[in-house]
Amino acid sequence: MQFISLRNLRFMLHEVLDLSELRNSERFKDFDQEAIDFSLDAAQQLADQYLWPVYREMDRNKAYFKDGEVHVLPAVGEGMRALGESGWLSAAWGFEHQGQQMPLTVHNAGSLIFQAANGNLAAYGFLTTGAANLIREFGSEELKQTYLQKMASGRWQGTMALTEPQAGSSLSDITTYYEPQADGTYLIYGQKIYISGGDHNSVENVVHLLLARQKDGPKGVRGVSLFVVPKHLPGPDGLTDNNVTTAGIYGKMGQRGYVAAHLMYGEQGPTRGFLVGEEFNGLKNMFLMMNEARIGTGMMATGSASAAYYASLTYARERPQGRHPGNKDINAPQVRIIEHADVRRMLLFQKAVVEGSIALLLQCSLYEDTYRVTQDDRSRLLLELLTPIAKSFPSEYGNEAVSLGMQVLGGAGYTDDFPLEQIFRDIRVNSIYEGTTTIHGLDLLGRKVMMEEGKAVQFLATEMQQEINNAEQTEATREIAAALALGMESMQQVLGTLLQLAQRDDPRVFLADATVFLDYFGLHVIGWMWLKQANAAVRALPNAEGDDETAFYQSKIQTARYFFTYVFARTAGLRRTLLAETRITLNTDEAWLL
Amino acid sequence: MKLLVCVSKTPETTTKIQLTADGTEIDTAGVQYIMNPYDEWYALVRALELKEAAGGTVTILNVGPADNDSVIRKGLAIGADDAVRIDVSEEKDSLYTARQIAEYAKSEQYDLLFFGKETISYNGSEVGAMVAEFLDLPYVGEASHLEIDGTKATVTRDIEGGEEVIEVQTPLAVSAAKGMAEQRIPNMRGIMMAKRKPLTVVAPVDYPDTTRIAEYEKPEEKGSVKLIDPDNMEELVRLLHEEAKVI
Numbered sequence: 001m002q003f004i005s006l007r008n009l010r011f012m013l014h015e016v017l018d019l020s021e022l023r024n025s026e027r028f029k030d031f032d033q034e035a036i037d038f039s040l041d042a043a044q045q046l047a048d049q050y051l052w053p054v055y056r057e058m059d060r061n062k063a064y065f066k067d068g069e070v071h072v073l074p075a076v077g078e079g080m081r082a083l084g085e086s087g088w089l090s091a092a093w094g095f096e097h098q099g100q101q102m103p104l105t106v107h108n109a110g111s112l113i114f115q116a117a118n119g120n121l122a123a124y125g126f127l128t129t130g131a132a133n134l135i136r137e138f139g140s141e142e143l144k145q146t147y148l149q150k151m152a153s154g155r156w157q158g159t160m161a162l163t164e165p166q167a168g169s170s171l172s173d174i175t176t177y178y179e180p181q182a183d184g185t186y187l188i189y190g191q192k193i194y195i196s197g198g199d200h201n202s203v204e205n206v207v208h209l210l211l212a213r214q215k216d217g218p219k220g221v222r223g224v225s226l227f228v229v230p231k232h233l234p235g236p237d238g239l240t241d242n243n244v245t246t247a248g249i250y251g252k253m254g255q256r257g258y259v260a261a262h263l264m265y266g267e268q269g270p271t272r273g274f275l276v277g278e279e280f281n282g283l284k285n286m287f288l289m290m291n292e293a294r295i296g297t298g299m300m301a302t303g304s305a306s307a308a309y310y311a312s313l314t315y316a317r318e319r320p321q322g323r324h325p326g327n328k329d330i331n332a333p334q335v336r337i338i339e340h341a342d343v344r345r346m347l348l349f350q351k352a353v354v355e356g357s358i359a360l361l362l363q364c365s366l367y368e369d370t371y372r373v374t375q376d377d378r379s380r381l382l383l384e385l386l387t388p389i390a391k392s393f394p395s396e397y398g399n400e401a402v403s404l405g406m407q408v409l410g411g412a413g414y415t416d417d418f419p420l421e422q423i424f425r426d427i428r429v430n431s432i433y434e435g436t437t438t439i440h441g442l443d444l445l446g447r448k449v450m451m452e453e454g455k456a457v458q459f460l461a462t463e464m465q466q467e468i469n470n471a472e473q474t475e476a477t478r479e480i481a482a483a484l485a486l487g488m489e490s491m492q493q494v495l496g497t498l499l500q501l502a503q504r505d506d507p508r509v510f511l512a513d514a515t516v517f518l519d520y521f522g523l524h525v526i527g528w529m530w531l532k533q534a535n536a537a538v539r540a541l542p543n544a545e546g547d548d549e550t551a552f553y554q555s556k557i558q559t560a561r562y563f564f565t566y567v568f569a570r571t572a573g574l575r576r577t578l579l580a581e582t583r584i585t586l587n588t589d590e591a592w593l594l
Numbered sequence: 595m596k597l598l599v600c601v602s603k604t605p606e607t608t609t610k611i612q613l614t615a616d617g618t619e620i621d622t623a624g625v626q627y628i629m630n631p632y633d634e635w636y637a638l639v640r641a642l643e644l645k646e647a648a649g650g651t652v653t654i655l656n657v658g659p660a661d662n663d664s665v666i667r668k669g670l671a672i673g674a675d676d677a678v679r680i681d682v683s684e685e686k687d688s689l690y691t692a693r694q695i696a697e698y699a700k701s702e703q704y705d706l707l708f709f710g711k712e713t714i715s716y717n718g719s720e721v722g723a724m725v726a727e728f729l730d731l732p733y734v735g736e737a738s739h740l741e742i743d744g745t746k747a748t749v750t751r752d753i754e755g756g757e758e759v760i761e762v763q764t765p766l767a768v769s770a771a772k773g774m775a776e777q778r779i780p781n782m783r784g785i786m787m788a789k790r791k792p793l794t795v796v797a798p799v800d801y802p803d804t805t806r807i808a809e810y811e812k813p814e815e816k817g818s819v820k821l822i823d824p825d826n827m828e829e830l831v832r833l834l835h836e837e838a839k840v841i
Contacts, residue, residue, distance in 0.1 A: 035785060039785055041668075100783060547612075547624075
């Protein structure tokens with residue numbers, strides 16, 4: 001069963017993205033093409049062996065809470081340990097932390113394989129790495145010694161414990177609080193909800209990276225600090241209970257094997273926490289994990305959409321149904337549904353979303369790696385600007401892609417004989433995780449397009465223009481380059497209008513259609529990604545060896561054409577909405593919503 | 595213990611095999627290669643297990659061109675200590691390959707020589723036995739289990755209806771079948787270590803290539819499937835009679 005294309009990941013890493021700057025750096029110099037290919041092969045083997053075989057099983061035998069314990073399939077622990085022991089969870093860490101200094105670009109390519117195979121299981125590992133990264137980045141030496149390797153082994157689960165009943169998107173409103181103790185530790189009181197991976201019996205310990213505010217301290221973000229709060233306290237005699245109580249777990253539409261827990265701290269005895277980084281810097285530090293988690297959410301959505309694409313592609317290649325229009329001969333054999341134009345439209349949509357998303361996610365990862373070795377403004381700002389798109393485009397368009405994947409299967413897709421119905425349920429949450437799409441629209445329009453005097457947008461425009469210039473030289477890509485160039489002109493007009501609005505009007509007016517802008521902006525970014533892939537394919541095509549390779553590059557050029565004709569075309573309507581200034585949403589009386 | 599694992603490369607299992615126009619060679623354009631699974635999953639992994647239990651070294655040996663280095667380094671990533679490639683640029687027959695291995699191995703005093711039970715590309719399975727013959731060593735083919743106790747090897751083979759257990763003294767040559775070990779996935783540390791492990795390239799000895807591929811033929815492609823509505827038996831009968839001509 002195919003759930004992702006390794007060939008496509010190699011294409012991105014070896015033929016589309018320029019990793020030469022990384023290879024010239026001391027940190028990443030060992031990651032040549034062979035090391036990257038070996039790593040991806042190993043990821044594929046792990047996914048084939050530990051993740052994909054239990055994807056459906058984790059849904060059918062969902063996590064449950066009984067006698068104070070959260071039960072998951074043993075396969076969760078086996079998968080976590082396989083990811084840990086193979087070195088994947090800590091592969092991107094430095095040698096000083098027993099990592100392999102793998103570029104994030106490669107690590108995330110591997111993670112995409114895991115996410116496509118089984119996002120529910122991969123997420124346990126992905127969360128653990130993210131939580132451990134906070135300790136690695138901001139924790140004391142003692143915390144690093146105590147926690148990092150245990151978490152890297154996959155034997156201890158990591159979480160991000162942020163959300164509370166009254167504070168979801170608005171983290172400055174959290175009420176979980178801490179009290180300093182004479183021994184340098186802190187007592188934690190409060191409760192957290194929707195904590196992914198928050199408790200389960202497949203690991204030896206659960207380590208919460210938790211936000212809490214100083215008791216009676218300042219309100220808002222200023223009083224918030226970050227803590228390590230383990231379920232069991234590690235000590236010389238082993239692990240002892242730290243009074244982190246699980247009140248229950250949530251019944252969910254999808255991702256049923258991936259626990260979301262309601263946790264209470266300090267209810268049944270003292271819960272001890274350990275400060276990570278400086279006091280009151282909690283939210284700022286936590287953003288390191290949240291930004292990673294946003295890219296991670298984009299990867300999770302992309303992985304699901306990828307699995308759905310290959311499931312529907314396989315079905316479309318095998319399922320005979322109907323005849324070509326015009327063929328009235330009842331005795332003529334039925335054709336496979338992949339021969340029908342509309343089925344191809346649906347498959348192309350999925351392919352365009354999946355491979356466009358992969359391209360953007362890896363591009364963002366490359367900016368992060370480049371920033372690590374060069375500390376340049378360009379990479380930092382482009383990563384910041386594109387993170388809302390990398391999170392929201394795969395989540396929103398992934399939903400649509402999976403829905404079309406189900407449509408390809410017809411009635412069969414709605415049954416649990418095929419994985420589409422599960423993937424459909426699983427992918428839905430990604431546009432909610434790590435800041436809803438609305439939040440990312442506000443972040444993009446309200447902050448990022450204007451940050452540092454619009455420098456990030458200028459950098460992006462330069463990158464896009466460069467790709468347009470490359471494409472204009474070739475017949476195969478000239479037309480789509482022209483479409484993107486026109487789109488960029490329109491974008492300037494839209495941004496100009498919106499920024500004028502920001503200056504002369506209430507922020508509510510300026511930001512009312514931020515989500516529409518996010519969609520509009522995102523389609524341009526993915527258009528750029530498709531042009532970049534098409535350019536690479538045009539370069540490679542003359543030297544393609546064999547029919548499969550030729551078809552691979554042709555498929556890239558054709559999918560780019562599809563994207564611009566069928567998907568990018570939506571920007572025209574979005575532009576009209578953004579320029580309308582009708583204030584429909586703001587001027588809708590609440591009483592009319594009935 | 596000094597262990598040698600002889601490995602070959604084979605097209606990746608999903609590769610669509612194409613032949614050259616004259617049908618005498620496989621068209622290698624665009625073909626991705628992997629280590630022959632019997633060599634990797636069973637022979638190499640069992641050798642590594644024995645080394646981990648009793649100490650020693652595991653060397654990988656391949657007869658082939660420089661293109662094979664990537665396949666060889668995969669073995670180093672899985673855990674072999676070093677590798678040797680006998681530099682042969684053209685495809686040669688089994689006897690030639692066996693001669694090259696034997697010439698290299700004869701002065702190295704290996705306790706065990708491992709081979710996969712067959713190559714999945716050409717279904718070849720002769721090289722191990724030929725090497726054993728050249729080196730005057732005992733040979734056990736298609737072994738599903740191997741234990742070493744000092745210089746005594748206990749080898750189990752699956753035979754029709756049961757198992758055959760053979761006791762034999764080392765040094766010996768053995769070809770590994772399913773059951774010998776479990777496939778290992780290289781870990782990240784192994785992958786990054788692989789490029790630092792020695793891969794020695796040696797020149798082949800002169801030896802004649804005694805056979806020649808006259809021609810390959812691909813099996814006929816399977817015909818398309820026609821699905822007949824269960825309620826339309828008349829159509830089924832008509833097709834079986836007129837098209838399939840079986841009734």
